[in-house]
Amino acid sequence: MRHNYGKIRVVLYGAGTFLVLLSLWQIAAMTSNSEIGFPTPVAVIGRFFHMLSNKVGSYTIWGHTLWSLSRVVIGYLLACVLGVVLGLTMGWFPYVKALFKPVFDLLRPIAPLAWIPLAILWFGIGEKYKYFLIFIAAFVPFTLNSYAGAVRVDRQLIGAARMLGASHSQVFFRIVVPSAVPSIFSGAQVALSNAWMTMLAAEMVRSSEGIGWLIIAGQGINDMTQMIAGMLAIGIVGFLLANGMRLLERRCLVWNNQGK
Amino acid sequence: MEQSGKIGKEKLSCRGITKSFSSSSGNFEVLHDLTFDVYENEFLVLFGPGQCGKTTLLYMLAGLEECTEGEVFHNGEPVTGPAPSRAVVYQTMALFPWMTVWDNVSFSQKVRKAEKKVIAERTQYFIDLVGLTGFEKSYPVQLSGGMKQRVGIARAYCSDPDVLLMDEPFGHLDAQTRYMMQESLGKIWENEKRTIVFVTNNIEEALYLADRIILLSDCPSQIKKEYRITLPRPRSLVSPEFLKLRKEITEQMNMSD
Ligand SMILES: Nc1ncnc2c1ncn2[C@@H]1O[C@H](COP(=O)(O)OP(=O)(O)OP(=O)(O)O)[C@@H](O)[C@H]1O
Ligand SMILES: [Mg+2]
Numbered sequence: 001m002r003h004n005y006g007k008i009r010v011v012l013y014g015a016g017t018f019l020v021l022l023s024l025w026q027i028a029a030m031t032s033n034s035e036i037g038f039p040t041p042v043a044v045i046g047r048f049f050h051m052l053s054n055k056v057g058s059y060t061i062w063g064h065t066l067w068s069l070s071r072v073v074i075g076y077l078l079a080c081v082l083g084v085v086l087g088l089t090m091g092w093f094p095y096v097k098a099l100f101k102p103v104f105d106l107l108r109p110i111a112p113l114a115w116i117p118l119a120i121l122w123f124g125i126g127e128k129y130k131y132f133l134i135f136i137a138a139f140v141p142f143t144l145n146s147y148a149g150a151v152r153v154d155r156q157l158i159g160a161a162r163m164l165g166a167s168h169s170q171v172f173f174r175i176v177v178p179s180a181v182p183s184i185f186s187g188a189q190v191a192l193s194n195a196w197m198t199m200l201a202a203e204m205v206r207s208s209e210g211i212g213w214l215i216i217a218g219q220g221i222n223d224m225t226q227m228i229a230g231m232l233a234i235g236i237v238g239f240l241l242a243n244g245m246r247l248l249e250r251r252c253l254v255w256n257n258q259g260k
Numbered sequence: 261m262e263q264s265g266k267i268g269k270e271k272l273s274c275r276g277i278t279k280s281f282s283s284s285s286g287n288f289e290v291l292h293d294l295t296f297d298v299y300e301n302e303f304l305v306l307f308g309p310g311q312c313g314k315t316t317l318l319y320m321l322a323g324l325e326e327c328t329e330g331e332v333f334h335n336g337e338p339v340t341g342p343a344p345s346r347a348v349v350y351q352t353m354a355l356f357p358w359m360t361v362w363d364n365v366s367f368s369q370k371v372r373k374a375e376k377k378v379i380a381e382r383t384q385y386f387i388d389l390v391g392l393t394g395f396e397k398s399y400p401v402q403l404s405g406g407m408k409q410r411v412g413i414a415r416a417y418c419s420d421p422d423v424l425l426m427d428e429p430f431g432h433l434d435a436q437t438r439y440m441m442q443e444s445l446g447k448i449w450e451n452e453k454r455t456i457v458f459v460t461n462n463i464e465e466a467l468y469l470a471d472r473i474i475l476l477s478d479c480p481s482q483i484k485k486e487y488r489i490t491l492p493r494p495r496s497l498v499s500p501e502f503l504k505l506r507k508e509i510t511e512q513m514n515m516s517d
């Protein structure tokens with residue numbers, strides 16, 4: 001009972017802050033006499049709902065969101081597969097580490113955005129260059145965290161598995177890989193927010209659809225309402241993605257969560 | 261009560277094994293020149309004070325640690341690494357946390373690619389034997405300390421080892437659970453006779469379970485004395501013979517060499 005009551009209170013406090021900020025924004029926008037008309041929150045939310053069923057450019061806001069999501073998903077999944085494989089093998093097999101770790105460490109600090117000009121030269125301005133950038137953004141945290149997970153595997157569990165008769169490959173697949181999963185999941189969270197941000201940058205530089213385009217297009221026609229409505233979409237989808245990932249993690253890691 | 265004559269053939273033989281760890285401040289000798297045998301189906305207890313090198317010794321028997329000097333033989337063959345024929349029950353349990361009780365216990369059979377039906381029967385048999393029926397689908401985090409240790413014992417038994425090596429398996433348990441576990445381990449061993457080497461620093465536990473006790477000295481550990489325990493099983497912790505032995509061994513342990 002007490003617990004439930006506390007939870008409700010937390011939600012109410014959060015909602016309260018929201019309402020206060022929105023009210024301040026509303027009052028400020030209505031009383032402002034600046035030359036560029038600043039949209040009220042009511043106008044932004046109204047426009048957002050309007051865009052749900054009316055096209056801006058070639059798509060409704062649903063369509064733009066799906067375009068953005070498809071880019072993120074493709075780049076992200078590619079990064080997940082390659083990053084996890086590279087990270088885990090680098091963490092467990094010394095010769096894989098010797099081969100790839102120096103190159104990886106050198107390329108790792110280069111921000112995804114620094115790749116934009118090169119990526120456009122290599123892949124053109126179509127979809128491929130966006131996949132590539134999102135891939136880079138997500139690949140680094142996936143690799144790093146898989147690597148850390150494999151390096152930190154409990155040596156006693158390795159001994160126990162060997163003592164029970166596991167071969168070298170069984171030790172890798174049955175002990176090293178599963179014990180790295182919690183670490184991979186925390187990498188997956190970082191990778192997701194990196195991918196989401198990089199997608200926006202990629203779309204703002206060159207595209208004709210997507211949420212990034214929506215915002216840039218709003219700037220082009222001095223439509224601040226459209227820009228802020230686009231930002232609202234970014235916030236909502238980003239929030240849903242992060243929470244979906246957390247839910248997935250909780251379901252996959254039952255064995256790790258009980259104690260917390 | 262001194263050791264006299266053996267009960268079966270030798271399973272494990274330690275010949276002059278010595279272990280030192282090298283550190284920045286020089287060599288640190290933990291075990292000094294130990295020679296003893298473990299016989300078939302014997303319950304041997306290695307009894308010694310804390311930090312005297314019991315775990316190290318057990319790991320050397322298992323092949324998880326190398327000997328600095330001397331050699332360990334298992335059925336006459338030198339021990340060079342860990343093998344399923346010598347299963348360890350760890351002081352820290354070392355269960356695989358992402359596996360259910362069932363998967364932990366059946367691990368050794370699965371990696372050996374045993375037949376599905378054999379795996380299922382064997383696993384269920386040992387889960388039932390240690391009294392974990394109904395907890396097959398639980399993860400280690402969901403179990404109490406005593407139950408985890410039962411999983412460790414079932415996992416070791418299920419790999420069908422020739423020798424079971426147990427490192428203070430009940431060390432972290434409260435007195436009540438500890439006593440229950442000693443009782444059920446005694447029963448399990450009577451049902452499924454194996455050669456067991458059991459490490460402890462608890463004299464009651466040693467006397468309750470052992471056929472033979474090897475008393476180890478402080479670091480660097482040497483064999484101080486051996487006792488053959490012939491009290492009838494199941495043993496009473498308060499019988500005069502039990503108390504007399506307990507006093508004798510405790511005094512011997514506290515005597516400086
Ligand atoms: N890998 C290692 N490197 C260096 N020193 C070690 C190593 N393993 C053990 N030691 C040292 O050897 C000594 C004996 O350790 P060990 O764990 O074998 O004792 P123990 O009798 O099992 O102790 P406990 O009663 O706490 O279980 C300790 O002083 C320990 O610090
Ligand atoms: Mg120990």
